[in-house]
Amino acid sequence: MSSLPLGNDNDLDDTQFYNRVEEILFISDNLELTEKGSTPTILLTGIRGVGKTAMMKKLKKDFKEDYVVVYMDLAGMDKFKEDDKLTRSCFMRLFYECIIKACRESNIITIDAQILKYFKTRNFKLDRLESIDKIPLPILKSDEDYAKFTTFVMDLPQQIYDDCKDNISGVLIFIDEFQLLKQLDDNVNDFLWYIRSIIQSQKHIGYIFSGSMNVKDELIADIAGQKGAFGGRILSYEIKTFSFDTTRNYLAEKANYLKFTDDGFERFYKCTNGNPYYVNSFARLLPPNEELNEEKIISEFKKTLPYLLVNLTNEWYKLNNQEQRIIAALVEKPLKRIEIANKLGVTSGAIGASLKSLQNKTLIELDKDGFRIYDSIFKTWLKNEYGEKGDYPY
Ligand SMILES: Nc1ncnc2c1ncn2[C@@H]1O[C@H](COP(=O)(O)OP(=O)(O)OP(=O)(O)O)[C@@H](O)[C@H]1O
Ligand SMILES: [Mg+2]
Structure with a gap:
C-alpha cells in the first residue's frame, strides 16, 4: 500500500526522493567547480534522520556519468579494527577499498591493472597481494609500509584523475558518518590537519564530509x-528538516490514503518535527482511509513510539548503568556537568568518560545550557516510559 520509503532506506530512487531542490542545486554548483580545477570541500551537517545520506546517494547518481564518485561510510572502519583499536590505518584501508569500488562501478574508466602498477611504482615491499572481494591489498609489515600506504591512498584520487582526465571531469569523495572520527584512538585534530594538507595540494577533486553533528559540536x-x-576554506551547509508545508505536500502526493484532519496533521507535524526519518516511519504505520484527527494521532504516536525509535532504544539498552542514569537525569531539562554528578551522587570527574561516550554516540549534546538529550522524540519515549511504569527502562 505505502509508497513511502522505509525509515532506514537511504538509497531512494527518483520517485521516492522528495524535494531538496535548492539544496541539491547549491551543493551541485559547488561540486561542479571540481571540473575547473578547484577542490571544493563541503561540510554537510544536520540532525540524525534529516536525509544527509539520502542526499549524498542522490548526488552520487547525478554525478556518476561524468565523475568518479567515491562514497565512504566511516562505520565501515570497524571491520579493519586490529586489537579492537580504531586507528588511522582502518580509515586508510576503508578509503582504499571505497576508491577501488567507485572505479569499478564507474562505467567511464577502468583502473584495475593500473592499481598494480601504482603499487609497483610506489615500491611497496609486498609480502603478497591479498584480495578482499578481489581488491588487491598490500600486506603492510612495518610502520614504514604503513606510512607509504597512507600517502599512496591519499594520493590515489589525484592519480586517478591525472590518468583518466580525458574521460572524467573530476573525482568526488563523500565521507559519511564523519563524526565517527571522534572514536579514533589517534589524535583526531592531527589527523584532520593531515587530511587538510593533502587536500590543499589537490586539483579536480571535490569533498563532502557529512555526519550527525550538532553545529556546536567540538568536531x-x-x-x-x-x-x-x-x-575558512570549507563550506558548511546544514540540511534542515521538512517544513510544515513541505511535509503536508509530501504526504498529499505520496500517501494520499492518509486522511488527516487539519488539527490531525498539525499534531502529526509536531510529533515528527518534520524529520523525514520520523515522517516516513510514522506515516507508514498510520491506518489508511480512516479519519486521522488530533486524538487519533496522539494515540497512534504513543502506540508506535517504540517502533519509531527502534535504533535508539537498541542503543539505550546497550548503555551501561551510569550512561543510562545520565540520560535519565537529562529528561526534564538540560544540566551542567556538576549538576548531573550531584544527581547521580558522584564526583564530576567520575562521569567524564560516560559523558564523552554518550556525546560520541550522539545521544546527548553540549551547549551553553549544559548537556541535553539530542533527539527530542527519544526524550518523549523516556518520559512516557517513566509516566507509565514509574521508572526508566533500565
Ligand atoms: N528527500 C527525501 N525524500 C523522502 N524521504 C527522505 C528524503 N531524505 C530522507 N528521507 C527519509 O529519511 C530517512 C533518513 O534519511 P538518511 O538516512 O539520509 O538521514 P541521515 O541524515 O543520513 O541520518 P543519520 O544522521 O542517522 O545518518 C530515509 O531513510 C528516508 O526514509
Ligand atoms: Mg546518514
Missing part, C-alpha cells in the same frame, strides 16, 4: 572553526 570547531583544520 565541527576542529574542522570548520576559525582555528580548525579547514577553517
Whole structure:
C-alpha cells in the first residue's frame, strides 16, 4: 500500500526522493567547480534522520556519468579494527577499498591493472597481494609500509584523475558518518590537519564530509572553526528538516490514503518535527482511509513510539548503568556537568568518560545550557516510559 520509503532506506530512487531542490542545486554548483580545477570541500551537517545520506546517494547518481564518485561510510572502519583499536590505518584501508569500488562501478574508466602498477611504482615491499572481494591489498609489515600506504591512498584520487582526465571531469569523495572520527584512538585534530594538507595540494577533486553533528559540536570547531583544520576554506551547509508545508505536500502526493484532519496533521507535524526519518516511519504505520484527527494521532504516536525509535532504544539498552542514569537525569531539562554528578551522587570527574561516550554516540549534546538529550522524540519515549511504569527502562 505505502509508497513511502522505509525509515532506514537511504538509497531512494527518483520517485521516492522528495524535494531538496535548492539544496541539491547549491551543493551541485559547488561540486561542479571540481571540473575547473578547484577542490571544493563541503561540510554537510544536520540532525540524525534529516536525509544527509539520502542526499549524498542522490548526488552520487547525478554525478556518476561524468565523475568518479567515491562514497565512504566511516562505520565501515570497524571491520579493519586490529586489537579492537580504531586507528588511522582502518580509515586508510576503508578509503582504499571505497576508491577501488567507485572505479569499478564507474562505467567511464577502468583502473584495475593500473592499481598494480601504482603499487609497483610506489615500491611497496609486498609480502603478497591479498584480495578482499578481489581488491588487491598490500600486506603492510612495518610502520614504514604503513606510512607509504597512507600517502599512496591519499594520493590515489589525484592519480586517478591525472590518468583518466580525458574521460572524467573530476573525482568526488563523500565521507559519511564523519563524526565517527571522534572514536579514533589517534589524535583526531592531527589527523584532520593531515587530511587538510593533502587536500590543499589537490586539483579536480571535490569533498563532502557529512555526519550527525550538532553545529556546536567540538568536531565541527576542529574542522570548520576559525582555528580548525579547514577553517575558512570549507563550506558548511546544514540540511534542515521538512517544513510544515513541505511535509503536508509530501504526504498529499505520496500517501494520499492518509486522511488527516487539519488539527490531525498539525499534531502529526509536531510529533515528527518534520524529520523525514520520523515522517516516513510514522506515516507508514498510520491506518489508511480512516479519519486521522488530533486524538487519533496522539494515540497512534504513543502506540508506535517504540517502533519509531527502534535504533535508539537498541542503543539505550546497550548503555551501561551510569550512561543510562545520565540520560535519565537529562529528561526534564538540560544540566551542567556538576549538576548531573550531584544527581547521580558522584564526583564530576567520575562521569567524564560516560559523558564523552554518550556525546560520541550522539545521544546527548553540549551547549551553553549544559548537556541535553539530542533527539527530542527519544526524550518523549523516556518520559512516557517513566509516566507509565514509574521508572526508566533500565
Ligand atoms: N528527500 C527525501 N525524500 C523522502 N524521504 C527522505 C528524503 N531524505 C530522507 N528521507 C527519509 O529519511 C530517512 C533518513 O534519511 P538518511 O538516512 O539520509 O538521514 P541521515 O541524515 O543520513 O541520518 P543519520 O544522521 O542517522 O545518518 C530515509 O531513510 C528516508 O526514509
Ligand atoms: Mg546518514
